[in-house]
């Protein structure tokens with residue numbers, strides 16, 4: 058029986074890891090993601106050695122993960138494409154290893170321990186540099202064939218919309234991912250009244266503060282964000298009929314700023330909206346979501 062799990066959430070730039078014992082996160086650490094798979098492998102071997110008795114490893118990575126635990130097309134980590142991480146870690150540590158797409162890992166965490174607890178149908182979105190999605194349908198995480206499902210961030214909302222790194226135009230992510238949204242916000246703010254002095258430092262948190270202080274352009278930008286996010290959720294609701302939609306990731310901290318436009322879009326476009334009693338709520342676990350997800354992944358086995 059698994060009692061102690063090393064949970065690792067590998068992001069494009071930062072990696073979070075922690076020890077979970079008996080379903081509780083005992084520690085949480087953040088560090089730079091090693092740039093090469095071999096360096097990641099050595100770092101994890103070192104962690105297992107330092108942490109003492111660990112029964113298993115649960116790990117989330119960007120990109121798609123197939124049944125053999127091989128990573129495919131990870132955005133921002135091209136060196137990891139085709140790397141058999143599960144096999145490499147099992148060999149080097151002698152421990153059972155489970156690997157999952159990072160957004161799915163967070164969805165598992167929020168579903169089993171956080172804001173979607175108890176739901177049989179849930180959507181968990183991660184709003185950050187990119188847009189991650191995890192879908193719980195009929196009490197199961199949707200993975201798709203060869204682990205290539207559930208990429209809701211690349212749902213096309215407007216074929217003539219802004220270009221997305223995936224090669225398509227007008228994906229949900231091309232409207233909401235901060236890599237697209239923040240540069241657009243900068244140019245909009247540069248043209249408007251009350252141009253902020255440190256525009257090149259602007260990030261989602263700063264844009265949120267500007268809106269809270271009543272900056273009209275910042276408020277309009279968050280209204281647009283809420284509108285596109287709402288449209289994305291409308292489609293997910295029509296596909297999966299969730300009881301709850303959970304919004305995590307750094308940009309979810311601006312919930313108050315984008316929520317009014319988001320709910321307005323839901324009211325306008327979701328079929329049978331009042332009867333669904335749909336909840337759309339911020340995530341509950343913050344940075345620990347992926348680490349809880351790692352535990353859930355091992356418990357699930």
Ligand SMILES: [Zn+2]
Nearest residue numbers: 211221223228
């Ligand atoms: Zn895309």
